[in-house]
Structures are given as structure tokens and as C-alpha cells.
Amino acid sequence: MSFMGKFKRFWTAEEVPRWFGLSLVLVYLVGLGSVGYLTVCQVREESAVEYFNTQRYAAHSLATQLATIASQYDNPASVQASGEYQRILRKFASNVHTHSLRIVGDSRRVYASIIADEIGQLCRRVPGTAAAANITNPGHIFELPANDERGAAHYFQTKIAQRVTPHEPKTSPATDNNDSHPSTDTKDPNDSKTTTATTQIVEAIYLEAVLPAEPLRTTAFVDYAGALSIALVVIGVLFVLYRGLRTQLRSVSAIADRLQSPIDAIKGDLAALRMADTQDAVATAWNQLVELAADLQEEVNRAQANRELSAALAGSSGTVLAKALNAMPDGLLHFAHEGRLEYINAPACRLIGCSEDEAKSTTLGTLKSNDLGKRILEVIQKALRTDGTFEAYNEIIETADVDNAYRTWVIPLQGGRQEGEAIVLVRDVSQALRADRSREDFVAQVTHELRTPLTNIRAYAETLSSGMFDDPKMVTDCYNVITKETRRLSRLVDDILSVSQMEVGSIELELGDVDLKQLFSDTVTDLRGLADEKNIDLQIQPPSKAGRIKGDRDKLSVVLINVIGNAIKYTPEGGHVIVGCQVAEDEITLTVKDNGLGIDSADHVRIFEKFQRAEDPDVQNETGSGIGLYTAREIVRRPGGDIDLMSEKGQGSTFLVRLPYEESRADAMSVSREA
Amino acid sequence: MARIIIAEDEAHIIRILSMWLQRNGHEILEARNGKMALDIARREEVDMLITDVHMPTMMGFELVEKLRTELKKNIPVMVLSSSCERGRIETTLAPHNVRVYPKPFTPSRIVAEIDDMLSAHAV
Numbered sequence: 001m002s003f004m005g006k007f008k009r010f011w012t013a014e015e016v017p018r019w020f021g022l023s024l025v026l027v028y029l030v031g032l033g034s035v036g037y038l039t040v041c042q043v044r045e046e047s048a049v050e051y052f053n054t055q056r057y058a059a060h061s062l063a064t065q066l067a068t069i070a071s072q073y074d075n076p077a078s079v080q081a082s083g084e085y086q087r088i089l090r091k092f093a094s095n096v097h098t099h100s101l102r103i104v105g106d107s108r109r110v111y112a113s114i115i116a117d118e119i120g121q122l123c124r125r126v127p128g129t130a131a132a133a134n135i136t137n138p139g140h141i142f143e144l145p146a147n148d149e150r151g152a153a154h155y156f157q158t159k160i161a162q163r164v165t166p167h168e169p170k171t172s173p174a175t176d177n178n179d180s181h182p183s184t185d186t187k188d189p190n191d192s193k194t195t196t197a198t199t200q201i202v203e204a205i206y207l208e209a210v211l212p213a214e215p216l217r218t219t220a221f222v223d224y225a226g227a228l229s230i231a232l233v234v235i236g237v238l239f240v241l242y243r244g245l246r247t248q249l250r251s252v253s254a255i256a257d258r259l260q261s262p263i264d265a266i267k268g269d270l271a272a273l274r275m276a277d278t279q280d281a282v283a284t285a286w287n288q289l290v291e292l293a294a295d296l297q298e299e300v301n302r303a304q305a306n307r308e309l310s311a312a313l314a315g316s317s318g319t320v321l322a323k324a325l326n327a328m329p330d331g332l333l334h335f336a337h338e339g340r341l342e343y344i345n346a347p348a349c350r351l352i353g354c355s356e357d358e359a360k361s362t363t364l365g366t367l368k369s370n371d372l373g374k375r376i377l378e379v380i381q382k383a384l385r386t387d388g389t390f391e392a393y394n395e396i397i398e399t400a401d402v403d404n405a406y407r408t409w410v411i412p413l414q415g416g417r418q419e420g421e422a423i424v425l426v427r428d429v430s431q432a433l434r435a436d437r438s439r440e441d442f443v444a445q446v447t448h449e450l451r452t453p454l455t456n457i458r459a460y461a462e463t464l465s466s467g468m469f470d471d472p473k474m475v476t477d478c479y480n481v482i483t484k485e486t487r488r489l490s491r492l493v494d495d496i497l498s499v500s501q502m503e504v505g506s507i508e509l510e511l512g513d514v515d516l517k518q519l520f521s522d523t524v525t526d527l528r529g530l531a532d533e534k535n536i537d538l539q540i541q542p543p544s545k546a547g548r549i550k551g552d553r554d555k556l557s558v559v560l561i562n563v564i565g566n567a568i569k570y571t572p573e574g575g576h577v578i579v580g581c582q583v584a585e586d587e588i589t590l591t592v593k594d595n596g597l598g599i600d601s602a603d604h605v606r607i608f609e610k611f612q613r614a615e616d617p618d619v620q621n622e623t624g625s626g627i628g629l630y631t632a633r634e635i636v637r638r639p640g641g642d643i644d645l646m647s648e649k650g651q652g653s654t655f656l657v658r659l660p661y662e663e664s665r666a667d668a669m670s671v672s673r674e675a
Numbered sequence: 676m677a678r679i680i681i682a683e684d685e686a687h688i689i690r691i692l693s694m695w696l697q698r699n700g701h702e703i704l705e706a707r708n709g710k711m712a713l714d715i716a717r718r719e720e721v722d723m724l725i726t727d728v729h730m731p732t733m734m735g736f737e738l739v740e741k742l743r744t745e746l747k748k749n750i751p752v753m754v755l756s757s758s759c760e761r762g763r764i765e766t767t768l769a770p771h772n773v774r775v776y777p778k779p780f781t782p783s784r785i786v787a788e789i790d791d792m793l794s795a796h797a798v
Contacts, residue, residue: 444757444760447757447760448728448729448757451757451778451779452685452688452778454778454779455685455688455778455779455780456685456687456688456691457779458779458780458781459687459688459691459692459779459780459781459782460687460691462781462782462783463691463694463695463782466782466783468698469694469698474694481687485687
């Protein structure tokens with residue numbers, strides 16, 4: 001940066017290197033001091049010169065006058081009595097600043113003086129004066145610089161001739177040797193230029209004046225210099241004040257600049273008014289003020305938003321919005337800061353256990369609630385921070401009987417005037433939770449179910465391949481187990497796949513011609529082994545009207561196997577299972593009747609849901625995935641059929657599978673009923 | 676030569692394990708559920724228990740717990756499990772000093788494992 005740049009910054013009290021500022025100040029002070037000193041010296045010199053000139057003139061004039069008077073007297077003593085001498089001396093003294101002025105004779109007797117007491121006295125010797133003044137040179141003016149006890153002083157001495165005898169007064173006084181050049185008397189004392197008789201000096205008398213050397217007045221230069229010094233001092237003082245003020249005012253001017261923005265822009269962004277971080281006290285105070293204003297504005301906006309939202313929600317009664325909010329199944333609440341309740345819909349009132357009136361003007365802590373409500377409010381409380389705002393949170397509450405579950409979401413509002421407030425949603429998730437738990441249980445059970453046949457297959461396969469057991473019966477048994485377990489595994493996989501397909505609704509029926517009798521026969525073959533294991537009497541009554549129907553053979557096979565397989569599974573040893581088929585005009589009914597465990601009426605609906613089984617312990621003792629009946633019903637419902645159940649616990653069960661009957665056009669043969 | 680209880684509701688598994696273990700000289704006591712296994716353990720001197728987890732009447736967890744706390748039998752116990760439950764089973768049965776073995780298993784390997792456990796316990 002150039003010198004001028006630095007100087008400009010210095011002048012405007014901006015930051016510059018300290019050395020620069022100090023240098024400028026030093027130069028200023030030295031200059032000021034130098035000017036002052038020079039002025040003083042000049043004043044002294046000039047005034048001294050002026051003074052001397054003035055005194056010389058005055059002394060010369062005085063001496064001339066005195067000599068004229070002296071020539072009129074015969075002796076010095078007459079001078080003493082001369083009032084003329086006194087008058088002239090006093091006149092001189094009044095015009096010239098002098099300490100003493102007197103006429104002194106050779107004998108040092110004072111003949112005249114401006115100090116009356118000295119007249120007639122012997123005066124003391126003035127230090128430095130020549131004791132033997134040149135008496136032979138009357139009329140000379142001597143300048144004798146001398147000091148006395150009062151300080152520097154200059155003396156003038158002049159000689160005034162004193163005649164012995166009086167003459168007629170002459171026109172030309174014996175003063176032509178009164179010149180103003182001290183010590184340059186070149187006149188011969190005996191060479192008088194007067195035309196009068198020679199004056200005989202009886203006694204020389206001297207004019208003795210003590211004049212101070214102090215300057216009497218200043219010249220124009222001194223005036224200017226003095227004024228300049230004063231001006232420089234004043235400027236210096238003002239500059240210091242200016243710099244001090246500017247530092248303070250800089251912050252204020254910056255604030256003023258920021259406030260030049262349009263008021264709307266300021267309102268929209270108070271934070272922009274902040275000053276950059278600074279040590280300056282004014283800027284710090286301003287920033288605090290801006291923050292306070294921003295907080296207040298936010299508070300006002302928040303309150304305004306609250307009023308608008310509450311008015312919209314509350315005032316919406318009777319409108320579509322209010323109806324919708326009250327009709328939704330979920331509880332909805334709006335909490336403002338510090339847990340103030342702004343809105344609650346009807347479902348939330350029911351869940352929490354309060355009326356709309358009771359909920360008015362309440363807070364989290366004061367809202368009336370039942371047991372469930374209390375727990376819901378506790379969840380909301382967990383999301384309330386110490387500063388009164390909400391954070392995101394959700395939690396499931398399960399009722400004591402574990403039958404119902406409610407998930408509570410606390411959703412904080414982001415941005416804008418509602419920052420920190422929260423919308424709370426309370427949703428009944430009982431069904432979803434049950435479904436989740438069922439699914440988890442199902443996965444565990446399915447895994448177990450899948451691994452069991454796999455274990456068997458693997459174990460028996462290794463047994464075969466090890467060759468350790470070469471008994472032929474053993475070998476045959478191993479093969480049989482492997483085969484059976486493979487089928488079991490395959491069926492299970494199909495069931496699980498069907499369930500998945502049904503979940504996404506993608507099950508497709510491949511319609512074809514289905515020979516009912518054949519279908520029955522194949523099913524019985526598959527299940528005969530299972531029935532024989534438990535010594536169950538499996539009776540198959542062929543269809544009353546044999547024939548072919550339109551349907552999906554594989555899916556129908558699944559239905560039969562699941563329903564009949566269940567009957568066999570849940571019938572104790574020695575029981576019976578009877579399978580029949582009635583063909584009506586437009587419907588086929590398959591009946592599967594057993595004398596097994598029976599199903600409690602409370603479970604009649606459950607057992608058709610996926611992953612659900614009867615809660616009967618005897619049923620639980622049997623392994624099952626809980627999807628057989630669900631699968632069967634889904635398959636049957638696709639073409640418009642259904643499965644009905646008649647059963648009581650301990651009294652066996654009868655399942656009725658009803659299917660719409662559409663005779664295949666390809667074959668319309670009739671089958672006689674078998675005995 | 677050890678007396679081993681096998682608690683398993685799946686008949687084929689009991690059968691195949693019995694075959695292999697008997698071939699190795701062990702005596703097998705079969706139980707189709709946990710309750711039956713506990714009854715056997717109560718009245719008989721046995722050297723080892725092999726049990727499934729999911730069984731009717733009494734699950735494998737309860738069987739093991741009762742074996743240790745009520746019957747105070749410190750015999751080696753092997754629990755057959757599906758691998759997806761292995762972590763849970765190990766955590767639940769950790770205080771009872773059991774070994775968890777995954778299904779499906781290879782008979783030869785599981786028999787070797789059982790022999791190891793018996794030998795280690797004997798020491």
C-alpha cells in the first residue's frame with residue numbers, strides 16, 4: 001500500500017501498522033515543537049533589536065533635550081533643583097519602559113531621578129558601568145550591557161556637558177556630537193564644531209537609564225507563528241478526538257448501512273443485520289439486539305401460526321376436513337411448544353379417554369386420560385425436549401392383555417413458524433403386529449418343518465451310501481423314507497409358494513378338464529400311508545355323479561390333500577375319516593368328516609387364517625405350519641367357492657368344500673354311484 | 676458304551692440316530708417328547724441326552740433346564756437345532772453347558788461328535 005493509502009487509513013482511524021501511526025505523530029510533534037522554538041527565538045531576537053533601536057532613539061532624544069537645558073545652568077547642583085530635568089525624565093519614563101532613570105554627576109550624586117527619594121543621594125555604582133567614563137566626550141551615548149540582580153539589563157549612559165559660565169543662549173547647542181553610534185565617537189573633544197566659546201566642563205553629568213531587555217511586542221511573524229502553533233495544537237487535539245469517535249462511529253455507520261435495506265427484506269432475514277464478530281462493544285450490543293429481535297419475531301410468527309392452524313382445525317368443524325379428521329381411524333393430535341395441546345380429533349379423544357371439551361386448553365401434563373391414554377401421553381412426553389420443542393420418536397404400546405397394540409408417532413414440524421411443534425399419530429397396529437409375529441413364528445416353524453425332511457433325507461442317504469447297514473430290509477426302508485420325505489418337502493415348498501402367491505394375489509388357476517373320480521383316487525393313494533400309520537379308517541365315497549369338471553387339477557389336489565390330510569393328522573389312532581362328494585346342479589360339495597379332536601367354535605375363523613392354528617394343546621402337539629386350510633380356502637374361493645366347517649371340540653369335524661360345478665363339454669358321461 | 680436318551684418327535688430321526696449309535700455300542704432310550712425324556716432321566720441312570728428343541732408337551736429348553744436344576748444331572752447334552760435359531764438356543768441354554776448341533780446333520784459326523792463329548796466328560 002502506498003504512503004497516501006496508509007495515510008488515508010490513518011486519518012480515517014482505520015487500522016494501520018502501529019509504527020506508521022507513531023511515526024506520523026512523532027513528526028507532527030517535532031514539527032510543532034520546532035516551529036514553537038524558532039518562533040520564540042525569533043521573537044526574542046526581533047524584540048531585542050527593536051527595543052534597542054527604540055531605546056537608542058529615545059535616549060538620544062532625551063540626551064539632546066537635557067543638554068539643551070543643562071547649558072542654561074552654571075553648576076550641576078542647579079540641575080537638582082530644576083523641575084525641567086524632572087519633567088523630562090518622567091516623560092521619558094512614561095514613554096519607555098525603564099526601571100530607573102536619573103542624572104548622575106561624576107561624584108555619583110543623583111541630581112535628577114524618576115524616583116524622588118534618590119535625588120541628592122549618592123547612587124550606587126551600576127555594575128559593569130565604566131567608572132571612568134570618558135568625561136572629555138560629553139554628549140556621547142554609551143550602551144553598556146550589564147546584568148544586575150534583576151536579570152539582564154542594558155544601560156545607557158550619556159554625557160551632558162555642563163558649562164562654567166552662562167552664555168547667551170545660542171541656537172546651536174553643543175550637541176552636534178550626539179550621535180547614535182555607540183563607541184564610535186570620532187570627534188575630537190577639542191574640535192568643537194560650535195561657533196560659541198569653548199565650553200568648559202565643570203562636571204560631567206550622566207543620563208543613566210536601566211532598561212530591561214524583555215521584548216516589548218511581537219512582530220507579525222511571531223503573530224503568525226503563534227497562531228499556527230495554536231492551530232496545530234487544536235488540530236492535533238481534534239484529530240485525537242476524531243479518531244476516538246470514529247472508532248465508535250464506525251460500528252454505528254455499519255449498522256446504518258445495513259438498515260438501508262428495504263424493511264421487508266429486513267423483516268424476512270433479521271440475521272442479515274448481524275455485524276461480523278468483533279471485539280467492538282457497540283457491534284456486540286447490536287448483535288445481541290438483533291438476536292433478541294429475531295427471537296421475538298419467531299415467537300410472534302409461531303403464535304400467529306398456532307392461531308391460524310388452530311382456527312383452521314377448530315373452525316373446520318362441519319367442513320369436509322373436520323369430518324375427514326374425525327372419520328380417520330387414527331388418533332391425531334397437534335402439540336405446540338411445551339406440550340400445549342392445540343388440536344385433538346375424535347379417535348384420539350376415544351383412545352386417550354377424554355372429551356373434546358376436556359381437552360381444550362390443556363397440556364401434556366394436564367390432559368385427562370385413561371390407562372391407555374396415560375401410556376400414550378408418556379410416549380409423547382419422551383419426545384419433548386427440555387427446551388419445549390419435540391423430536392422425532394415412535395413406540396409401540398401393548399395392552400396388558402397383549403391383544404391390542406398401538407404405535408404412537410411423534411412427528412416434529414420442520415421449518416417455518418411451527419418449527420419444534422409436533423403432530424402425533426396414534427394407530428392401532430394390533431393386526432399388523434399379530435401378522436408380524438405370526439410371520440416370525442411361521443418362518444421359525446417353516447424352517448423347522450423344512451429341515452425335518454431334509455434331515456431325514458440326508459441321514460438316510462448317508463446311511464445308504466456308507467454301506468454299513470447291508471440288511472436288505474434296512475436298505476428298502478431307507479429308500480422309502482427318502483422318497484416320502486422328499487415328497488413331504490416338496491409339498492411344503494408348494495404350500496409356502498402358494499401362500500406367497502396368494503399374498504401378492506398372483507395365484508393363477510390353470511383350468512382344464514378334471515376327472516373327479518381319478519382325482520379322488522390319487523389323493524387317497526397319497527394319503528393312505530399316513531392313515532395306515534395311525535390305523536385310521538379312511539373311507540372314500542366316490543362322487544355321486546362322476547364326470548369331468550372344469551378346474552385346476554393341481555390346485556384341487558392341494559385342497560383335497562390339505563383338508564383330508566388335516567383330518568387324518570388331527571384324528572387319534574383308530575379313528576375314521578370319511579370323504580364324500582355330492583354333485584348338484586351347479587355345485588360340487590366335498591365332505592371330509594372325521595371323529596378326531598374337533599375344533600372349538602372360537603377357533604373356527606382363526607384356523608383359516610394363514611399361520612394360524614387352533615389353540616387346542618392337542619392340536620399344538622401335532623406339527624403343522626398353519627397354512628393348509630388357508631391355502632385350500634384361497635384356492636377354492638378363486639372360482640367362487642368356499643369351505644365351511646361344522647365342529648365342536650372333542651366331537652370331530654366336518655369340512656364342506658363347495659365348488660361351482662361347470663361340467664366339461666368334452667365329456668358328459670355319467671357315472672353310477674358305487675356301493 | 677453309554678446310555679443315551681434321544682428326545683425327538685420325528686420318528687425317522689430317532690430311528691436313524693439310534694441305528695448309528697447302537698452300531699457304536701451305545702444303548703438308546705427313545706422319547707417322543709420332553710416329558711417322556713424327563714421321566715426316563717428321572718428313573719434311569721443315563722450318560723447323555725440328545726434332544727430336539729420343538730417337541731410337543733415339553734420343549735427342549737424346559738427339558739434341559741429341568742434336567743440340570745431339578746434332577747441335577749451334569750451329563751453331556753446335545754441340542755439339535757435349525758441353524759436359524761442357533762443363536763437364540765445358545766443364548767438361552769448358555770448357563771446349562773450344552774452343545775448345539777445343527778440340522779440337517781450327517782450321521783457319521785454327529786456320532787463322532789457324540790463320542791467326543793462322552794470321552795471329554797469321562798475325563
